[in-house]
Amino acid sequence: MIENTSSIDRVAGAILIAGLLFVLTPLAFVVITATQSYEDFLRNNFSLIPGSHFLENFREVWSRTDLPRQTLNSIIVGGIVATGRVALAVTTSYAVVFFTGRGRGFVYALVVASIMLPLELMIITAYQVTANVALPLNVVANLGGWWGALFGGPLDLQWNLLDTYAGISIPLMAQGSCTMILVQFFRTIPPQLARAAIVDGVGPLRFLWDILLPLSKGPLTALGIYMFISAWIQYMWPLVAASSPARTMAVVGLTRLQEDGERIPDFPLQMTGAILVTLPPLILIALFQRRIVRGLTLSEK
Amino acid sequence: MKQEIFRSRWLPWWLSAPQLIVLFLFFYLPIALAFFWAFHLEQPFGGGSEFVGLENFRRVLGSGEFWTSAGATLLYMILASGTSITTALILALAADRALKLSPLARNVFIWPKAVASASIGVIFVFILNPFLGILAPLNEIWPGFWNPRTNVTHTYIMLFVTNVWNAIPFTFIILLAGLQAIPQELHKAGAMDGSGPWRRLWDIQLPLLTPQLFVVIVLEVADSLSGSFGLIDTMTQGGPGGSTNLLVYKIYSDGFKAYDLSGAATQTVILMVLVACITGFQYFFLERKVNYDR
Structure with a gap:
């Protein structure tokens, strides 16, 4: 298509450059700072010039912290x-x-509904369930006390999945x-x-x-x-x-x-x-x- | 289009059972438990639960701290999703054009997806540090020019900038795919009728992008409520003075630091109902404005 689009293309190009700078600049600062030693950093604060201490820093992270x-x-x-x-x-x-x-429709609806509420919103009770995954079994078994009547005591299974x-x-x-x-x-x-x-x-x-x-x-x-x-x-x-x-x-x-x-x-x-x-x-x-x-x-x- | 090929009574249930069990345990059961605890009070020393009716709601709704937090949550939700969607939309419109930079931009704009909100929080806390970061020289010239630790407006600007950086990829992918799916013939027909590229942006591209914009708004609004946790926890811890103590962060501290299970569950229920209402509202009122004809 032959058409003069130079005005919109120039604006679009400027936007892309601005976007690239916005995304890449923080990453560049991370890399530059990671190449400096703590002493350099204390002396110069924020610097735009890369240092030469990346390997030292990396070795320290690797051996002194739990990160690996x-x-x-x-x-x-x-x-x-x-x-x-x-x-x-x-x-x-x-x-x-x-x-x-x-x-089929019912199953699909049950699955898709879970997209609307992320885990973060129900963190407290999700934690509770993970602390004892047998919780629903206990609840069902003790409903109306039939388990206790049969076996002489409420069912209390524990299955903790936290920290696994x-x-x-x-x-x-x-x-x-x-x-x-x-x-x-x-x-x-x-x-x-x-x-x-x-x-x-x-x-x-x-x-x-x-x-x-x-x-x-x-x-x-x-x-x-x-x-x-x-x-x-x-x-x-x-x-x-x-x-x-x-x-x-x-x-x-x-x-x-x-x-x-x-x-x-x-x-x-x-x-x-x-x-x-x-x-x-x-x-x-x-x-x-x-x-x-x-x-x-x-x-x- | 439907497939429906195989006939079997039990096999489809066996096939979907694993996912349904996982969803039951870690999605539906936590929701049910939140409702249970919202109407019960935990007895101290593991002594079970006591039904208290609406007492928990009266306690939560009667505290000023809750309303401050709810107000901050709504403010954050509107401004965070607004700024991130607008930015991603402008970037997608620019990257949709066949420029030399477009392929590079389409790749790089996805990168922030690989950075956790907590990681970018740590990074931006450093970059925007008032005494050590990039704005420190300006602070030396004009003391108090930039101080996100005490100035609430600055704190929110810091959160929004970080959130925009982190939220670009998903919105950008969906909007760019929508733009690329607009048939070239429509552009040609518009050009034949004498409308230039700027005019076509308003009259063709944006109206035809409304289905994707709708999806993105629904998802971003819901995500701004829950996804803010990583930023708040690493950048502000709810401060200064509780001004960024969003509900998702307040629920976490009430539940895991103050051990107030019933209070945290009650606020969880309120937050879940809020999310459901907002989503429902969007489907009823916003979807009518969506243009599905191509």
Whole structure:
């Protein structure tokens, strides 16, 4: 199309440059500060000139703080949550999209409703449930006292998941957005495919495993990466669910670097920690940007 | 389009059971428990619970601290979602044009998604530190020019700037996808009729973007209520003087620091009802203005 768009293009270009500066400048400050020694920082305060102490700072973070261990925790929890959410979403979406029968709409509504209220809002009672997952069994057993009448005492099972990988991960899976995206994707798969499978005598489970999953590899990987990142950047739930330093996740550990009681916090060390905590998901997102965006906007097209 | 291929009575239930169990335990049960504790009082020393009717609500609604917190929550919700959506919309409109910078911008604008709200909180507390950060030189020239630790307006500006930085990616992705899905023919037809690119921005792009804008508004408003925790906890801890003690942060401190289970649960119920009402309101009143015809 031949048209003079130079005025709007110039404005758009300026906006993009401003946006890039806004996003990148804080990251640049983090990197520059991480290269300075604490003494330099105290002398010069904020500086725009990179120093040469990054490796020293990094070695100190690596040996003196809990961050390496906590980064491993983030990798473990992120992996469990991503695998778990994608697996749960696959089975539920498959049941919702590919089966006839009553209850499909109801199941889907139950799952989608969970998107509106995030875990942060119900943190107190989610903590209570995680502190004793057997709570619903106790409640049902003691309803009207029938358990006590039969066995001479109320049922009081205790199953505490706090401060375990399961207790940190599973509540983070209780959210239906992954299923919603996957249902949209499964609906775009031509129905002839499954019909042909039935004609060939393929059962529903084999169809899922041998045909549908290989076909959905791309979107499933994108979803998995996105869910890994989403779990990695969680803060409030890991803060309350993990009490020991051995189970704390990296983002929570980073915020605790400053509680040293020094008059001026060791910002270079803290920014080095911020790099360690942020780099893994940042690399993932920069590398897989196209795939992730395509996976997320599936429902929009 | 519906698939509905396989017939089986029990298999679909077995397939959805794992997710339903997880949702029951960590979504529906916590909601039910919040309602339970909102109407009960915990006995000291683990002595069970006592039904107290609306007593908890009377106590919570009668405290001035709650209303300060609720007011701050609404203010934060409107301004935080407003500033972040506007910024992301402007960036998406610019990145939608085929410029040399567009591919780079489309990649970099997603990066903040990889940074946790608590991490960027720690980072911006440092960058915007009144004595050590980038604004420190200005503070030396004009003392008191920038002090987010005591000046409430400055505190909120700091929170909004940080929130915008962190919230760009998701909104940007959805809005850009919506813009790219607008058929090229509409642009051509508009150009044939003599409307320039600026005019088409108002008459074609924005009206056709309303479905995505609607989704983004619903999600951002809900997210600003819960997602603010990481910023508040690392940047202000509710201060100065309780001015940024948003409900989600107040519930956390009441429950985990003051051990007031019933009070925290009552406020949880109020906050959940508030979120449900706001979402419902958006569906009833805002969705009517959405243009689904392409």
